[in-house]
Amino acid sequence: MMNGFFMDAPQVYKRTRIAPTPSGYLHVGNALSFIITAGLANETGAQTLLRIDDMDRDRADDLYVQDVFDTLQFLDIPWQQGPRDLQEYKGQWSQIFRLDRYNAALERLRQSGQIFACNCSRSQLKGHAAYPGTCRHKNIPLDAPEVSWRLKTEPASISVKNLNGYITEDLPAEMTDFVVRKKDGYPAYQLSSVIDDVHFGVDLIVRGQDLWASTLAQLYLSRVLGLPFGGAAFYHHRLLLGSDGTKLSKSAGATSIKYMREQGLSTVQVLNIIAKQAGVNEVVNDWKQLYEKLKAKL
Structure with a gap:
């Protein structure tokens, strides 16, 4: 699951991204991910895009969005593209402005018959390691109220590019028939994230290892949609x-x-x-020094 931190040879990437969700105040684990992203961007020549993933409309809050800017500025972590402040985010950078792209992808899945409607509640699915297929053959209308849309997944091997090559794993059980549109009608994270990464030309993605299954799901989804995402490189770091x-x-x-x-x-x-x-015992004076120390630890 872990990607090798050290690159066998210098590589050049076009764009990476810092993509927090504004559902709470950022913690030291988020900061660690930002620092690794900024460090790898420096090493590979990538531009850093700030993308705030706000499709969880029930939890997104301006206070948490402002905290993103406050945290990055406090830590002195740079980014070259994306909103510079709350006003710019609200005026042109929220994912709301890209809903047409997400909905177009959902419509393609609908037209190709690759999704089904599911009205299962969280309590009904609690205790299941994988979606049990409850609604896959019920033929619930996709336009019925209070239904999510699930992708009809099949067993598949997925190659994930990392900084040194490729890792191949099967789509995990927890991503069986994963959700692409939530019950509130908004696109699910797996879909909006991959559509955004392709739209912005992101080819270097830093994530915590807790998102390994999401990476596999998104690569699977990009294959279904015929999107040029398989060439993106991923680094999954250990969590604090x-x-x-x-x-x-x-x-x-x-x-x-x-x-x-x-x-x-x-x-x-x-x-x-x-x-x-993170296991670094030496004193550091800025995020660049910390990044250099982290490379021996992560």
């Missing part, structure tokens, strides 16, 4: 964990960059907290 050994949550206030700023910590102090959690 909480004191209890679990994945960090955006609701965990003490690990948020906002909380640390409000406690009066400096940028250097926060970077060294991230460094320590």
